[in-house]
Amino acid sequence: MTVAHHLLVLLTFVSVRGQGGSLKSCDSLLKRVEDNDTKLVELVILPMKTFGGAELDRLSNAIANGYNTSLRSISASGHKVPQESLRRFGSALSTQAGKLKDDEDGVSHVAIGSRDMGDVGIIAFCEGLEESDGGLIQSLDLAWKEIGEEGLCKIGAVFAKSKHLSRLDLSRNDKIGCEGVSAYCSAAIDSAGENGAPFCSLEHLILSECNIGASGVQQLAQCFSYRSIDAGKKFELNLNSNPIGAGGCESINTMLTRPSVGSIISKLQLSQCSLSDDGMTKISHAAMSNPALGLTVLDLSSNSITQIGAGAFAESLPSSWPKLVELNLAKNDIGCAGVILITERLQQRTDITSDHPVIANETVMVMKSLLKNIESTSYEQNSVLKHLDLTETNCGIEGASAALMCGGLTSLRLFNNKLGSDGFYSISKLLQGGHPSIEHLDLGGNLADEDSVVALLDAISNLTDVKVRTSTLSVLEIGGNSFGERAQAALKKLNVVWPKLDVAHDKPIKQGVTEK
Numbered sequence: 001m002t003v004a005h006h007l008l009v010l011l012t013f014v015s016v017r018g019q020g021g022s023l024k025s026c027d028s029l030l031k032r033v034e035d036n037d038t039k040l041v042e043l044v045i046l047p048m049k050t051f052g053g054a055e056l057d058r059l060s061n062a063i064a065n066g067y068n069t070s071l072r073s074i075s076a077s078g079h080k081v082p083q084e085s086l087r088r089f090g091s092a093l094s095t096q097a098g099k100l101k102d103d104e105d106g107v108s109h110v111a112i113g114s115r116d117m118g119d120v121g122i123i124a125f126c127e128g129l130e131e132s133d134g135g136l137i138q139s140l141d142l143a144w145k146e147i148g149e150e151g152l153c154k155i156g157a158v159f160a161k162s163k164h165l166s167r168l169d170l171s172r173n174d175k176i177g178c179e180g181v182s183a184y185c186s187a188a189i190d191s192a193g194e195n196g197a198p199f200c201s202l203e204h205l206i207l208s209e210c211n212i213g214a215s216g217v218q219q220l221a222q223c224f225s226y227r228s229i230d231a232g233k234k235f236e237l238n239l240n241s242n243p244i245g246a247g248g249c250e251s252i253n254t255m256l257t258r259p260s261v262g263s264i265i266s267k268l269q270l271s272q273c274s275l276s277d278d279g280m281t282k283i284s285h286a287a288m289s290n291p292a293l294g295l296t297v298l299d300l301s302s303n304s305i306t307q308i309g310a311g312a313f314a315e316s317l318p319s320s321w322p323k324l325v326e327l328n329l330a331k332n333d334i335g336c337a338g339v340i341l342i343t344e345r346l347q348q349r350t351d352i353t354s355d356h357p358v359i360a361n362e363t364v365m366v367m368k369s370l371l372k373n374i375e376s377t378s379y380e381q382n383s384v385l386k387h388l389d390l391t392e393t394n395c396g397i398e399g400a401s402a403a404l405m406c407g408g409l410t411s412l413r414l415f416n417n418k419l420g421s422d423g424f425y426s427i428s429k430l431l432q433g434g435h436p437s438i439e440h441l442d443l444g445g446n447l448a449d450e451d452s453v454v455a456l457l458d459a460i461s462n463l464t465d466v467k468v469r470t471s472t473l474s475v476l477e478i479g480g481n482s483f484g485e486r487a488q489a490a491l492k493k494l495n496v497v498w499p500k501l502d503v504a505h506d507k508p509i510k511q512g513v514t515e516k
Contacts, residue, residue, distance in 0.1 A: 026055045034062045038070050042109075047078030053085035056112075060085070063107065064092035066099060073109035077141065080114040083124035090128020093135035100136070108164070111141035122151035126158040134162035141169045143206070148175040149183045156187035160198040167204040171238070174209060178216035181207075185223035197226040203233070208240035208269070214248035221251040227264050236267035240299070244270070246279035253286035262293025271328070272302040280309030287320035296323050301330040301389070310338030317345040318380035325384060330391035330413070339390060339399030347383040347408030351436055351470075387411040391442075397423045404430040407437050410472070416445035416480070424452035424481070428459035434471020434498065441473060444504075445480035453481050457490040461497040477504045484509045 026049060032040050045051050056076070062068040081089075089112065096106045113121055122145065129135050142155075147170065159165050170176065176184075188198035199205075207220075217239070227235070237255075244252075252270070256263045275283075280300070298321075310329070329342075388409055395403070395417050403412055404427055419427070423446060435441065443456075460473065483505045491503055 025050050030055060030058045030062075033059060033068050033071065036068045036070055041070055042073040042075075043071060044073075044075045045079065049079075051076055051079040051081075053082040056081050056085045056089055060089045060092035064095040066096075069104075069106070071107050072105060074107055075109070075111040075141075076113075077111045077143075078114055079112075080116065081112070081121070083121050086113065086117075086121050087124040087128045090125045090130075090135075092128070093137065094129050094132035097132040097135040106136045108136050108138040110137055110139070113142070113145050115144055115146060117142075117145040117147075119146075119148050119151035119154075121145070122147055123154045126154040130158050134159040134165055136164050137162070138164050139167040139169075140165065142173075143169045144172040146175060147173040147180070149177075149180045152176055152180040153183035153187045156184040156198070157191045160188035160191035161196065162199070163201055165199065166201055167206075168199075168202060169206040170210060171206045171208040172210075174211045176207070176210040176212065178213050178219070180210070181212055181216035182219045185219045188223060189226070192226070197228065198223055200227070202235070204236045204238075206238040208238050208242070210242060212239065212242040212244065214245055214251065216242075217244055217248040218251040221254045224255055224264055234266040235264060236269075236297075237265050238269040239273060240269050240271040242273055244273040244275065244279075246274075246276050246282060248273075249275060249279040249282040250286075253283060256283070256292045256295055257286045257290035259290050262291060263295040266294055267297035268295060269297075269299040270303070271299050275300065275303040275305065275309075277304075277306055277309035277312070279303070280305050281312040284309075284312040284316040284320070288316045291320045291322055292324070294323055295321065297326040298324060299328040301328045301332065301391075303332055305329070305332035305334060305338075307335050307338035307341070310334035311341045314338075314341040314345050317342065317382050317385075319382075321382070322384060324382075326387040327385055328389040329393060330389045331393070333394050335394050336396035336399040339393060339395040340402045343388075343399075343402040343406055345380070345382055346385055346388075346406045347381050349405055349407035349436060351407075352405065352430065383408045385409065389413040390417070391415040393417065397426045400427055401430060404435070404438075409438055411440040412438050413442040414446070415442045415477075419443070419446040419448065421449045421452035424448040424456050428452075428456045431456065431459045433463050434460050434473045434501075436470050437472055439472050440475040440477075442477040443481070444477045448478075448481040450482040450484045450487050453478060453483060453487045454490045457487065457494050457503075460501075461490075461494040463497065471498065473498070473501055475502050475504070479504055479506050481506070482509070483507075 026045065029045075033043070059074070063071070093107055093110075100106050112125065122142065129137075140159075152170075159168070192198040252268075255265055256268070258264065280303070310332070334342075386409060388403065388406075388411070390399070390403060391413050392415070393399070395414065397419060400414050400417060400419055400423060403409075403414065406412075417423075424443075448456075456478070460471075460476070485508060487505070488508045491505070494501065494503070
């Protein structure tokens, strides 16, 4: 979309201040709205601008009376607005939806209200939208609005039958809890009716930091059980930073592993949900019984998972996650053993034999012996997984080497694993001439000295023992490791061999200058 057709209005801190530090009014901006300025499509009003009940009423009037047909997006979060103005705004959006034809567009993206909006404000806004089942809104941002049980109930009742709502952000409302989720789901199911599925158009639901526990997840699973799994239709669920615990994993499994159907979720974010090894094991075993067909992205970062949970997941990896292309295990202390167990179940490189000196079979067997409680019965390999995040997993040199032995990954993050200089020297042996599959490699934050960084860069540029230039490496991150004049010289040499390789590094330290 060109500038002539799309103008993003940003009211900056400098422009909004009048004499004496007071805030300017929105009069000139609202005049453009009322005049139906066709260049004004996306309206963003930052919190520094005065925008209260009177201003919202003018905006509502322009929309309801058809004076403006150009606006598609209204973002006015952070502004305290009276509940009656919120009700009139919702009603204006309903009126617009009733006037427009099916092929015409109206306001489809809305972010409104301040942190103290609360249930009263949410209910007022939704009451205005009730007659149109949520108007034409496709994306609704109600993050950080102090929403509780009553507000969630109203949202569920009004938007359950919406044919347009595809993205709903309810994050950072810690008053929601399990009770709020239960009210939301019950109201949605009742509103949809016996033959209807609530939120049939919803593709992205964000409930991070909402204090949702196991019973809340159970209610969500019941609500989403009405959804049909349409081929190619995506549904992303973000439950990050909620106290779900291992007890909530059984309900998660009902969404991921429906018998003969698979997953109703395509992207699931469960970062920092206290799942532990117990939860990881439950998810893994359920997937082995009923593969999670349809799930493409799984974020399990920061869940206190150890080598035990990693081993259980590794056992399920070859055949239970047939569409999974991205796996995030960052900030779980799965250790060298856990990383090896997972990566050995992935497609391996064919250009390096399994008895390579960096990761000998003896090393693998020693690590396996630490996991007496896990019986590996299958050595099938997963060739679908492409993106693996092992940030802060305490993977060790052997684990990092095992990850680089994978031949199907296109993205690998090994950030902040304390590999040090010895680690860089070791993995350099696996990066001679680059890598045959990895396009994006993150080795940042590993505190390697400059000599080992030079060795790494030299290895990638070394084509002496490489018969064919088969490296796919296009991005290499090495920030957080020493980078001086010698490393800079090695990088120049690398750029000659691989001119399209983008290397992100720290600012070079000149020789003789102490690095702080």
